[in-house]
Amino acid sequence: MCNLSEGIVDRVTERVTARVTDEVTERVTKSVTKSVTKQKTIEDVRNVMVNLRLDINQAMDALNVPTEMRADVRKALGK
Known part of the structure; x- marks a missing residue:
């Protein structure tokens, strides 16, 4: 392969990488x-x-835990 082709291949490889x-x-x-x-x-x-002796719902409300995360939190805490 000529030097020009090698240079092009090297530049394309760098960009893709x-x-x-x-x-x-x-x-x-x-x-x-x-x-x-x-x-x-x-x-x-x-x-x-x-x-604070709060139940899980009160604690999540106090911390503004997003709705989409609440099931994961309940599962992790076994509630």
Whole structure:
């Protein structure tokens, strides 16, 4: 292969690799953020329940836990 072709292949490879890496990094970041947020919310709800002697619904209301997360919190806390 000539030097010109090799240069083109190298540039295309770099661009594709960078794009794929960015996409994977973004997906992994979103997944980790969601997982950490869920775990933190569960911990916060448990602490509010214990410290303020509230039931799970009151604790989630106090912390403004989103509706779509409440089933996961109940499941994790066995309620």
